[in-house]
Amino acid sequence: MPRRIALRRSAAPKTRDRRIRATTTRREARREAAAAAGRCSSSGLPRSGSSTPMESSPTHSSSSSSSLSPPPSPPDRQGRLTTTQLEQLRVEQEVFGIYRLFHGVAPHTRSFMIELWRDKHIEFLTRGLKQLGPSYHVLDANRPWLCYWIIHSITLMGESVNSELEGNVVQFLSHCEDRNGGYGGGPGQMPHLATTYAAVNTLITLGSEMSLSSIHRENMLKFLLQMKDSSGAFRMHNGGEIDVRACYTAISVASILNVLDDELVKNLGNYILSCQTYEGGIAGEPGSEAHGGYTFCGLATMILINEADKLDLPSLVDWVASRQGVECGFQGRVNKLVDGCYSFWQGGVLALAQRLLPIVHKQLESSFISGVQASAECKKSCNFTAEETGQDDNLCRDGTSHPENEGELSDFGFSYIGRHTECDPLFHSIALQQYILLCSQVLEGGFRDKPGKQRDFYHSCYCLSGLSVSQYSWSKEDGGPPLTSSVLGPYTNLLEPVHPLYNVVVDKYYKSHEFFSTL
Amino acid sequence: MPSSDDEADRIPLSARPEWSDVRPVPQDDGPNPVAPIAYRDEFRETMDYFRAVYLADERSRRAIDLTTEVIGMNPGNYTVWHFRRVVLESLNADLLDERDFLDRMTMRNAKNYQIWHHRRWLAEKLGPEVANKELEFTKNILALDAKNYHAWSHRQWVLQSLGGWENELDYCCMLLEDDIFNNSAWNQRYFVITRSPLLGGLLAMRDSEVGYTTEAILANPQNESPWRYLRGLYKGDTSQLISDNRVSELCLKVLKTGNSYQFALSLLLDLLCYGFQPSEELRAVVEALRNSEQEDTVSSNLAATVCLILEITDPMRLNYWVWRRNNLPSQVC
Numbered sequence: 001m002p003r004r005i006a007l008r009r010s011a012a013p014k015t016r017d018r019r020i021r022a023t024t025t026r027r028e029a030r031r032e033a034a035a036a037a038g039r040c041s042s043s044g045l046p047r048s049g050s051s052t053p054m055e056s057s058p059t060h061s062s063s064s065s066s067s068l069s070p071p072p073s074p075p076d077r078q079g080r081l082t083t084t085q086l087e088q089l090r091v092e093q094e095v096f097g098i099y100r101l102f103h104g105v106a107p108h109t110r111s112f113m114i115e116l117w118r119d120k121h122i123e124f125l126t127r128g129l130k131q132l133g134p135s136y137h138v139l140d141a142n143r144p145w146l147c148y149w150i151i152h153s154i155t156l157m158g159e160s161v162n163s164e165l166e167g168n169v170v171q172f173l174s175h176c177e178d179r180n181g182g183y184g185g186g187p188g189q190m191p192h193l194a195t196t197y198a199a200v201n202t203l204i205t206l207g208s209e210m211s212l213s214s215i216h217r218e219n220m221l222k223f224l225l226q227m228k229d230s231s232g233a234f235r236m237h238n239g240g241e242i243d244v245r246a247c248y249t250a251i252s253v254a255s256i257l258n259v260l261d262d263e264l265v266k267n268l269g270n271y272i273l274s275c276q277t278y279e280g281g282i283a284g285e286p287g288s289e290a291h292g293g294y295t296f297c298g299l300a301t302m303i304l305i306n307e308a309d310k311l312d313l314p315s316l317v318d319w320v321a322s323r324q325g326v327e328c329g330f331q332g333r334v335n336k337l338v339d340g341c342y343s344f345w346q347g348g349v350l351a352l353a354q355r356l357l358p359i360v361h362k363q364l365e366s367s368f369i370s371g372v373q374a375s376a377e378c379k380k381s382c383n384f385t386a387e388e389t390g391q392d393d394n395l396c397r398d399g400t401s402h403p404e405n406e407g408e409l410s411d412f413g414f415s416y417i418g419r420h421t422e423c424d425p426l427f428h429s430i431a432l433q434q435y436i437l438l439c440s441q442v443l444e445g446g447f448r449d450k451p452g453k454q455r456d457f458y459h460s461c462y463c464l465s466g467l468s469v470s471q472y473s474w475s476k477e478d479g480g481p482p483l484t485s486s487v488l489g490p491y492t493n494l495l496e497p498v499h500p501l502y503n504v505v506v507d508k509y510y511k512s513h514e515f516f517s518t519l
Numbered sequence: 520m521p522s523s524d525d526e527a528d529r530i531p532l533s534a535r536p537e538w539s540d541v542r543p544v545p546q547d548d549g550p551n552p553v554a555p556i557a558y559r560d561e562f563r564e565t566m567d568y569f570r571a572v573y574l575a576d577e578r579s580r581r582a583i584d585l586t587t588e589v590i591g592m593n594p595g596n597y598t599v600w601h602f603r604r605v606v607l608e609s610l611n612a613d614l615l616d617e618r619d620f621l622d623r624m625t626m627r628n629a630k631n632y633q634i635w636h637h638r639r640w641l642a643e644k645l646g647p648e649v650a651n652k653e654l655e656f657t658k659n660i661l662a663l664d665a666k667n668y669h670a671w672s673h674r675q676w677v678l679q680s681l682g683g684w685e686n687e688l689d690y691c692c693m694l695l696e697d698d699i700f701n702n703s704a705w706n707q708r709y710f711v712i713t714r715s716p717l718l719g720g721l722l723a724m725r726d727s728e729v730g731y732t733t734e735a736i737l738a739n740p741q742n743e744s745p746w747r748y749l750r751g752l753y754k755g756d757t758s759q760l761i762s763d764n765r766v767s768e769l770c771l772k773v774l775k776t777g778n779s780y781q782f783a784l785s786l787l788l789d790l791l792c793y794g795f796q797p798s799e800e801l802r803a804v805v806e807a808l809r810n811s812e813q814e815d816t817v818s819s820n821l822a823a824t825v826c827l828i829l830e831i832t833d834p835m836r837l838n839y840w841v842w843r844r845n846n847l848p849s850q851v852c
Contacts, residue, residue: 082697082698082699082700082701083665083697083698083701084698084700084701085700128554129553129554130554131555131557132554132555132556132557133556133557134556134557134558134559134562136556136557137556137558137559137562137592137593138593138594138595139556139595140556140558140562140566140593140595140596141593141595141596141597141598142595143554143556146554147553147554150554165553167551168551168552168553169553171549171550171551172548172549172551172552172553174549175547175548175549175552184598185595185596185597185598186546187546187547187548187549188546188547188570188573188598189596189597189598190597190598190601192597236597236632237597237601238601239601239604240597240601240636241632241635241636241639277706277709277751278709278747278748278750278751278754279706279747279751280747284668284672285672287675287679287710287714288668288671288672288675288706289668289671289702289703289706290706291668315750317839318785318789318839319747321836321839322743322836324835324836325835326835328835333666333702333703334702334743334744334747335700335701335702335742335743335744336666336702357842357846360846361846364792364846364847364848365848365849367757367792367793367848368792368793368794368848368850368851369757369758369761369793369794370794370850423842424838424841424842425838426836426838426839426842427836427838427839428834428835428836428837428838431835
């Protein structure tokens with residue numbers, strides 16, 4: 001007997017009248033938009049060869065089928081185009097083709113194209129929850145990730161799963177939970193930090209008491225401590241690799257479950273610091289190349305352990321701000337191709353940085369060399385403490401408030417989101433929404449890396465998360481409704497806001513915070 | 520042993536006499552699994568047998584062969600890789616065979632965390648004498664995709680743990696000659712000049728590297744990689760960055776061309792924010808750029824003018840440049 005999957009609206013839906021136009025008009029618009037969307041394949045296959053989460057590895061984009069005018073990038077001075085330039089030109093052609101088409105079509109088609117196709121996305125996502133095809137066996141060690149990508153996406157769109165399905169998810173994830181703590185990639189697999197993060201975020205997103213209380217926090221802390229390496233960093237699993245992803249997933253889980261302690265934090269800040277590169281961004285491990293995914297993981301970790309001021313924030317912000325390209329989306333590294341998933345990884349870094357700008361300013365101020373003043377000394381005085389940031393009213397006119405009690409490590413994630421910001425986003429939030437809606441959104445539902453690629457759940461999750469981050473990027477208060485001018489397309493495109501440190505919907509975060517802080 | 524490559528010829532494990540003593544263990548998905556995968560029969564069966572030997576902790580040759588089959592179907596299963604390492608160690612297996620297997624797997628799955636982690640484990644066991652072989656292998660992978668993140672990480676690990684630094688700078692030069700926009704190659708170059716035990720470190724290398732980078736910038740001023748690299752050459756030493764004339768002269772030269780000067784302006788802004796005192800000529804060139812943009816606003820200092828020009832010529836980062844303009848150090852020029 002097939003399981004029934006029903007959706008129910010969340011308690012407080014935003015204004016959403018999704019059926020304004022007549023169906024025939026919509027159908028025409030859809031047909032016209034299909035041409036713009038570049039006729040991508042509709043099968044929901046995961047990207048072959050890159051089945052690992054939190055690492056996007058864009059490969060060659062398929063060649064453009066359209067005959068478009070040459071893009072505006074300058075050629076190499078020697079007259080020869082390098083591989084990097086050729087691949088970039090191909091993507092620019094395809095993306096600019098879509099934008100040109102968008103500006104050329106009839107107004108009703110244009111408004112259709114810029115709409116978030118909720119019904120199609122929900123359909124694609126719920127079908128995945130019900131059943132996945134045989135080709136998904138390459139994600140057989142990522143099943144909590146599949147739950148998170150899908151359920152977080154659904155929740156971002158203001159929908160939720162019914163209580164029967166919620167019960168099934170809780171039950172299934174408990175089959176992935178190791179008896180000694182942590183969650184594996186599937187039943188019977190070793191516990192792994194990344195799938196632990198995915199499972200915990202899924203359970204928090206579901207949000208019921210049954211769901212939250214299913215997590216064994218004491219065992220979890222034991223597992224996290226087992227993954228702690230003598231260097232201060234974390235390894236992914238017993239005998240597994242050490243990197244910044246492992247650090248983030250461990251600290252995010254510990255913080256959100258309110259079990260973060262000094263032993264977990266010990267020497268971690270120095271490890272992350274050693275991964276910040278000369279470019280400004282953060283690498284997966286010391287010496288590697290600055291990368292969007294690791295930069296998010298590294299900065300979020302540093303904020304959660306209250307050591308963000310140790311990083312060179314001006315160069316980090318400069319590096320990330322420079323990653324938004326002419327395609328309007330973000331690339332993951334310098335001179336690499338745009339990819340929709342970095343809408344969250346890079347956009348999320350700038351959303352995090354928006355509330356750190358007083359410290360960035362202070363670092364900028366203290367690195368100024370005048371006469372005998374040495375920059376290193378100034379930098380030392382730039383600590384992220386209540387007294388200093390609170391007293392210095394020179395700092396970006398910011399009503400920053402910080403936790404008084406530095407002993408309570410798990411509180412930094414909570415106080416961070418409550419922080420008020422006077423600063424505008426440091427990226428072009430409308431341009432980013434344009435890339436997500438016009439280039440990553442797939443007509444048949446779901447999102448993709450870039451035109452010519454196939455949709456998948458990973459990109460659906462991180463394109464939607466990035467969309468939410470950009471829609472709320474002008475809001476000065478946490479979760480306050482954005483102005484219509486901050487939301488590209490109809491206001492019904494508005495998603496739920498996320499807590500950018502954990503990437504769970506804010507309401508769900510608050511509920512879990514209340515639950516875990518009273519335990 | 521049948522390989523998972525030719526699924527048509529594959530004999531089910533249940534039909535193989537050497538497995539007749541093993542009772543397969545099905546996956547315990549619970550009564551109502553979510554996002555269930557419609558496994559193909561051979562995948563399900565192989566996993567069921569794997570679970571059996573894994574739970575029995577059977578350290579045998581056939582257990583290794585079984586992990587080979589599972590990994591062939593799903594190289595992302597870290598539990599299988601972990602168990603494989605345990606068994607290889609127990610049996611004292613031939614690790615050169617293991618490397619051949621891994622070479623084949625990597626060619627098909629070059630962007631998989633588990634494969635590269637296994638390779639690091641293996642190379643560590645084999646020791647310094649395999650350094651060159653490992654460098655050769657990553658070179659082959661990078662020949663297919665010069666920006667493969669895992670391959671670069673492995674290469675750096677090999678250099679640091681096993682050695683083989685001798686030709687690394689030449690290798691970087693070769694890659695950059697092929698594609699000067701390859702930021703991974705620039706990153707590797709930085710890794711070499713700062714960490715190679717043969718080169719004397721950043722300070723010893725700075726002079727020649729500034730020369731190399733300047734040339735690269737002048738050939739392609741729109742290439743962000745060498746601009747970031749140039750800043751990196753003065754990392755932790757901003758007083759040198761602002762006092763080395765070659766840096767400000769490079770900015771001036773690019774600004775004078777009137778083309779692709781965003782990165783020059785951005786570097787100049789950083790110099791000013793560190794306390795750099797600009798020459799009259801530099802001021803004049805920047806002012807001229809502003810005039811060409813018909814900007815009427817009067818700005819108090821050169822740094823603010825630089826921001827204003829960037830706000831117009833680099834509209835994607837309008838907010839960022841406005842923020843920079845509003846947050847200039849109080850004593851800036």
